Amino acid sequence: MEIAVLIKQVPSTDSVVEIAADGTTIKTDVIKWVVNPYDEMAVEEALQIRDAVGGSVTVFTLGPDKAVDALRTALAMGADTAVRIDTEGKALDGLAVAKVLAGELKKGSFDLIVAGHRAVDDDNYQVGPAVAEFMGIPHISMVIKQELDGDKIRCTRTVEGGTLVLEAALPAMITTQRGLNEPRYTSLPGIMKAKKKPIDTRPLSETGTDVGEAMVKTIALKLPPERKGGRIIEGESAAEKAAALVRALKEEAKVI
């Protein structure tokens, strides 16, 4: 089974996000960069499948030099090889990212592609399904369980208010959702081994994919309205406080 995993380097979720002076990007000097948590699950699932049925795991990312660290993490977890498409300072929207990744994936011969259902930085939910569309293969999103069955993959996915079990003919794309697995920690021997594994760097301009101008552009970032510290409801007992709170919710806030 040849498996490709798509990963992205993102600010850790405990990062405080501040807007940079240009008004359209965030301040990056204080950010701790990590592998997108859903992509870590993708790496983990790919490794488990490889270890069960054989084959190899190739990790792809698209990003600047520092994105190498994300690939090293995946290699330390146990991935076999890694590819970085160097964005060469160009700003790409989600669709362009998907187009480039699909172009590179088509150069290989993968049975299964695994990605996070979204990256926790731009929360775009676009790249996985769009890559599948560009490749002309089916995808199943937000998978919490999967099982290979010959030339098919059977997945349980979450939807509003429940779950669906879907089957896709391989080659297929699946995107991960929390609950699928607990990604392994990288071990010291794993990290040492990862340093020797090759990373194939491909400049965007040499991929043969024409991304053109980004169609979606961030023109301004703003912080959501700040919720000021709330009113603490006083009272002699919990019951008294609860009564005063419910009264306030009904009469002032008018939410019940």
Add this chain to the structure above:
Amino acid sequence: MPQGVLAFTEQVDGEFKKISFEAVSTAKQIAEKIGGPAMAAVMGSGVGAIADQTAAYGAQRILVADNDALQDGLVDAFVQAAAQLVEKADPAAVVIGASAMGKDIAARLSARLSAPLAMDCVDVRVDGDQIVATRPMYGGKVLADVSLAGTPAIVAIRPRSMDTVADPGAGEVETVDIELTATALSLVDKQMETGKIELTEADVVVTGGRGMGSDDFSVVEALAAALDGAVGASRSAVDEGWRPVSDQVGQTGKVVTPNLYVACGVSGAIQHLAGMASSRVVVAINKDPEAPIFSKCDFGIVADLFDAVPAMTAEVEKLKG
């Protein structure tokens, strides 16, 4: 030349989901600014009968793709149908609900049509001749204004973020014959929790955190039931195995937008605060007066949640009489 705005709708059990009317209202609002008709797209099996309900929200043209092959809600079939309806309607913009299904359709449609997509938007405006959408990023820590260049501009709207506006008119229903090639997906099973209110669609969310101390969420469930709300959980409550992952509110869980959010025994980690930031009114109940959640709430009670929450439930029941 592309004109007007096409809103995709979504049904469950033969009824439109509310997000459908939010999408139609949003399409109508955009169409008034950029010109052309507000249109609704209805896709599914046996959906012809309800299609004209979209006229009540301003849909002037209603395009119906009624096909047995759409019975199982398979995304590859729906994307084919959606692309054909877009071709038929030739809209300048497309609005679709950012539900689980809608996100999948929007993402694939953007690739199929080489069209710009703004996902999970909470606001849309027209600036000159360009559509500008506002969408949360970093789990809601930041709001981004994004411009969309290209046609059709696809805007996927977050449920409960856009108003439904009654705007009754005589919508003209057109049946569109669509051609579907074989699907590579099949539906094997469907497990829906009956009567459960989906977190992302709930008016009221009552969340339990680490302060719950165990998987006994009965006090939180009782308050949620009294308020016709949904039960949520913090990441630590989920990590403890007290609640399923599908209940998790936060940056690596669900982003919720209720009118009332009640956080019980939740300390208020930055990832959790991001996931609930767009709630209208936030109540925090925690016995630790120093809990960070108190700086991000509208009303707070410093008390043991096992005393305060049942007392709240009793008060709510009293109000209901």
